[in-house]
Amino acid sequence: MDTREAAWPELPLEAWRDSQATLHRYTQILGKVKLALTPPQNHWWNVTFRVTARGLTTGLIPYGSGGFEVDFDFLGHELLFRTSGGETRVLGLESRPVAEFYRDVMATLRSLGVEVRIWDVPVEIPDDTTRFSEDRHHATYQPEYVQRWFQALLQSSLILEEFRTRFTGKCSPVHFFWGGFDLAVTRFSGRPAPERPGADIITRESYCDEVCSAGFWPGTPETNGAAFYSYAAPEPEGFSTASVRPAAARYDKGGFNEYLLTYDDVRRAGNPRAFLLDFFQSTYDACADLGGWDRAALERPLYLPEHPREGRAPEASTMLPEQPSP
Secondary structure, eight states: OOOHHHHSOOOOHHHHHHHHHHHHHHHHHHHHHHHHHSOOOGGGGGGOBEEOSSEEEOOOEEETTEEEEEEEETTTTEEEEEETTSOEEEEEOOSOOHHHHHHHHHHHHHHTTOOOOOOOSOSSOTTOOOOGGGOOSOOOOOHHHHHHHHHHHHHHHHHHHHHHTTOOSSBOOSEEETTTTEEEEEEEEEEEOOOOTTOOHHHHHHTSEEEEEEEEEEEEGGGTEEEEEEEEESOOTTGGGOOOSSTTOEEETTTTOEEEEEHHHHHTSSSHHHHHHHHHHHHHHHHHHHTTOOHHHHOOOOOOOOOTTTOOOOOGGGSOOOOOOO
């Protein structure tokens, strides 16, 4: 078993900022390929990636009479292309300009018979919108820090998956948005949200319903690096001043307008899993209670099935935790 240090490694933003910026663009290139080729789903769920045991996957992308998928392997530091016809290609993940990575990804897809055009401009990165095909200044890939980030992403995914089981209303998968480079799960109240004046097509679809969203992202200097977040949209009155846990959580009014809990606070906790679940649950409680969500209809305890061989109920320790009364 991994030690806690291996599971929750140090992830100082300054140490891997250049690698994070390069990798962010690498993921956007494959994300835009998925956007171009997959049928649209509500709230843009069709464009997201999922966490795997070794990294991230696009999942199956339809093409012709079959399909293909692309996996980021952050343990072997490879980009793997696989088709339903049995073909495989591998590119190394290493320090090289985004422009070269973009060129090689598109060439590899063509070699597999996949013809696709994307808008090769990064999104949700306002400080630099250099086209992927021209970007030679983002060229850093530090395997050690990419692997540290992946370990943090993996732990976050496992805990978010557990948190997701506590809600039986409409809920997103635990998925990775390459636009913001964050991992998220979103719960829905079941009611439409007020239209946002002047919102673009992405925002209109993303927030057409009332939501409470939680996740993990590498952060910025303003967030003291990697952080967990939780927000409500639209935000009910009193949410920003609600009593949430743990004590280290804070509501940021400086532009994020969401609750933040630093990654370092979680990794240093005596029980990181319980510490983080408390953050996700208490911020959701505040959103749902203040927003008047029908919690009785949206939540119920879920239990593991009976043991398939012995035909007995699982031990109490294997049951998912019961929920507080609404």
